[in-house]
Amino acid sequence: MNTQNPDILPLGSLPRPASDDDLAARLRTALLTNGGVDAASAGALSVAATQAGADIPSLAVDLTGVELSPREARAARTAAEGFEAARRERGTIGSLTVQAHPVTVVGAGVDLQLDVSGVSFEWVEGADGRLGLAAVEPDEAHPVTGSARVAVPVQAIEAAAERVAAQLAAANGLKLSRLDLRLSPAGANGVAVVVDAQVKKSLLSATVEAGMTATVDDALGVTLTDVKVSSRNPVVAALLVAARSRVERYDGRRIDLVSALPAGIRLADVRVTVGDEVVLTARAQ
Incomplete structure (x- = not known):
């Protein structure tokens, strides 16, 4: 018996879609139901698809104007009814395009352009119809090629950082009253992050400083340096001991992006730029 819920996107009942429009409509319904799409923005979601036997020669998803909640998406997948697979057939999406100019994710506007080819999938027919x-997962015999661009306004990152910092402060018995986040280029392919925050505990008020630099190297690894969390106030510094130890252990650590990817995704280029937006571009070949 196979009862995988999170890995299977439900497309209604058998038989398979009878036309391109039927396939597109089923995919759109599945994304609305399982993708964490806010109901008020559902009308903005657009899906177009073509089919040829077991393959989907083209699939285009436009998320412009859509609001997504990863938490709701996870909840929907967790609550999905068990799926017992009776038959599977492999297919390939010849051309997959996902664009959003922008899509809103957890309150942040994200500009996205994804253009890839050779995406493998399986049709799964359930025992219950x-x-x-x-x-x-792509492998050496079935690689995925293409490019991706993700851009997030610095203001949106600042807002997200403020939410995370408020939660971190609360977990350490503090209240966040102010947070300033500064992002700047670091070398040819890096981002320097500096955080200046004001925290309170009862009548005590103090400044907390945090920062790090993330750099992408030619071997497609990300190295974190100058990682720190500190306060000149000895009382607040003592309260931050646990948080500081968790954060500073990443100083000098290199994350190998290549080894974390499936064999069928071979990154040829990753670039990070910082201005009014933080822009990440990547290419697979």
């Missing part, structure tokens, strides 16, 4: 799609 249901139909679904399951992603298949």
